Each structure stands twice: as C-alpha cells, then as structure tokens.
Amino acid sequence: MQNKAELPPYAIESVANALRLLLLFRERDIVRVTDASTELGVARSTAHRLLMTLAHEGFVQQERNAKGYGPGPALLEFAYSSSGILDLRQKARPLMVEVSAAVDETVNLLVLEGRSVRFVESVECERPVRVSGRMGALLPTHATAGGKAILADMEMAEVRALLKPGLARMTAQTIPNMKALEDELQQIRHLGYALNKGESLDGLHAAAVSIRDAMGRPVGSLAVSVPADRGGTARLKSHVQVLAVAAERLRQLL
Template identity: 35%
Template sequence: MRSVDHALQLAVLLQVEGPFGVGEAAERLGVAPSTAHRLLAMLVYRDFAIQTRDRRYAAGPVLSLGASSQSRTALLRSVAMPHLAALVERVRESANLVILAGDHVRFIGSVECAQALRVGNREGMVFPAHLASGGKVLLADLPPERLDALYSEAKWAGRLDQRPSLAALRRELRTVRERGFAINAGRTESGVTAVGRPVRGEDGRALAALSVSLPTVRFSRDRLPELTSALAMAVRDVEEEMRGGGAHLPGRR
C-alpha cells in the first residue's frame, strides 16, 4: 500500500508541478533514489509519465493538465512554501496550500507542525470544495453563474445524494465573503478543524487558499483571532512576493 501511495503522490506532483528528476522525487517522498526510480519507471510504463531528454520526468498522456497550468501551480507552490513554514512556526499547527479543481480542492503544499498530536501532510489529497475551509473561500469568490454550473443537478448526476443544497451553500459563502475566512469543523475529516483564507492575484481574484489544520481538541473560538491573524499575515506575504519579487502569477481562469 505504501508503494501505491508513493506512486500516486508522484503522479499528482507530475501533474500539478511539472518535470523533476529522480533525486527530487526521492527527496519529496522520503525514499531512496533507487525506489523513486522504480516508481517513476512504472509510471512511464503505464503512460502516466514520460522521460525527457535531460533524464527528468514529466507528465505523460494520462495526466492531461496543460503546461501553463503546471508552471502556474509550480510557481505558486515555490513562492508559498516558505511562508507556510513560517505560518506553522507562528501557530504551532499544520498548514496547507490548496487550489480549486472543479468542485474539489487539491492540496498542493503542506507543512506539518512538530506537535505529537497533529494533522499530517495532506499534499496531493483532494476534498469536496464545499466542505473544506480553503475550498469555501475559493468558491465564495466565483461568479454566481460558475457556482451554479458547478453544483447543477446535471453536473452531479449519479451522486445527487452528495450534492449540497445550493441555497444553503450560497448563504454560507455569503458569510465567508463577509468574514474573509472560512471554517471547516470536522466536515472533511472527523476530529480535524481547519481555518482558511484566500490568496489573491494582481487582479484581486482568489487563485488559491492557505489553511491551518489542527486537532479539534485544540481548537476553540478563543483561538480564532490568533489563527485568522496569522493566516492574514502569511497571505499578505505570499501576495507581496508574487507581486514584487518577479514571480508574476496570472489570475485564475
């Protein structure tokens, strides 16, 4: 099962971040280079990856994410990760970077805190956007017609029992817009609470979200000002670096 998990993590990394070498893959997974090489060779065999002329690996035909989206996501992650680590130092809880992928959010960056009881690394995972804190702040920024399309009955055919009430979702997202942050109290994972804020591009549109995840036993409303303030600082730092550090990042399509 661990090998399967590692292979899936590599597939996600190839899809959302673009090409990397065996050494980089081994470092990200925490495995030996020989193990990373075997996993990548299997992904190549099954067309999930291809090997480039410089002996790096890139997404193959099965992973059909556009190159511009890869570079945008990789750039966003590279800018945000140091600020995620600083956020973790500030609040002593785990932190994440998420992007919207249809009606789900994908975790493209995650930093664990050092506490014995903690929320683990979520990188590569996906959760329903309307349940996750980061997903809610991203949905709250969508034009009404796009939100309606995402949650139309036709789009959710075959899983209508999982489809949220659009009227209730609109009300919740209105509150999220007013507050500037969202809370997920055990709706994606039992015993886990998360708080999220949007990261905005130069055009003012939300292109990603930062979130802090912690065991529910350590969360209280008294901690909310601390968490939202720390998130606001991290978001500000990411946005400033993207604007002023030469890391131009286009707005979300």
C-alpha cells in the same frame, strides 16, 4: 492495452512497460496490481515490481485507504508545471513555514481543480498529534475551509454551475445543500475567512483565507488544519490573523 505495439530496435521492453503503466494514471486515480498485470499482459509479480519502482522514484504512491496506487509527487509536479502552480508553491512555501511555526499547526496551500480542491503544498507542525499534510489530496470544495474560501471568491452563478451535480456528504457536519452553502459563502465574504468544523473528516477543524495575485485575481487559498480538540472558534480566529498576513505578503509576490 494488450496490443503490444512493435518497439523500435534496441528499445527497452521493461522501460516501455513501466511507461505504459504510467499512462494509465492519466485516466485513473487508482491502479491496482491486478489491473496493471491485466492491462500490460505481464505476471502479477512483474506488475508489482513495476509499481514499486514507480513508487520508489515518486511517480506513484500507495493509497492508504484504497487498495492500489495513485499519482505520486513526481507525477503531480509535471501536472503543476504548466498551470503556474509550481511558481505559486515556491513562493508560498517560505511563508507557510513561518505560519506553521507561528501557530504550531499544519498549513496547506490549495487550488481549485474541477469541482474539487487539490492540496498542492503543505507544511506539517512538529507535534505528535497533528493533521497530516495530505500533499496531492483532492477533496470536495464545499467540505473544506480552503475550498469554501475559493468558492467565496467566485460569482454565485459560477458556484451553482460548478457544483450542479450536487454536494457529496462526507460527514454528518458536511454542508447538505446549495442553499446552506450559499448562506455560508455570503458569511465568508463578509468575515474574510472560512472555517471547517468536522465537515470533511470527523475530528478535523480548519481555518482558511483566499489568496489573490497582484492583479487581484483569485489563485487559491491558505489553510491551517488542526485536531478538533484544538479547533475552537476563538483559536481558529487567531490563526486567521496569521494567515491573512501571509496571504497579503504572498499577494505582493505574485
């Protein structure tokens, strides 16, 4: 990337650098200040200023647990615009606000992306102790309630092909192998909802239902996420009732 292509006359060098930096995020989930400095051939201080400007306008965001910057909401909105997700988000949001108010917990909208699920919309409850919205986060399907609800909507052969590389282990509770996952997906289809009991993160429980559109095609899932102390099975089941009503209303809008 050190090959500075000749800019046309009157083009703006600082803007070109920022845009080239943005292009790095097409292939990388994380870009550090030093990476940017090296790739663009600028000082670290300049690279940092470019990244913080990109962050201020929402194109990137600083990652909390990893050192560096990842895609931000503005960039994700471009990503969603061609796949119908923008439309889904807009229609789902008012219903999600209602669900969050009804159950007083954080509500998420998830869609399948490769072998993972993307959190494409979220509504946080007002409680001081709550699960954060995690907008834009990408998590393994088999370790999240919303992901498992999506998998349950697929043919088992499809699931096997999708998760062929194996099941990443996130906690001691994460589903460990394909056999256990297939058993659980069978149960999810029977019950009509999926649960997560500390499988993606210790201390986080969730319930989810899948969303289908008016033609019956699977498009994603709706999930309620709660701190573990509020995540007993009976409680999660009551949240499922509210989720199912919202999913049915959303289906009629799609």
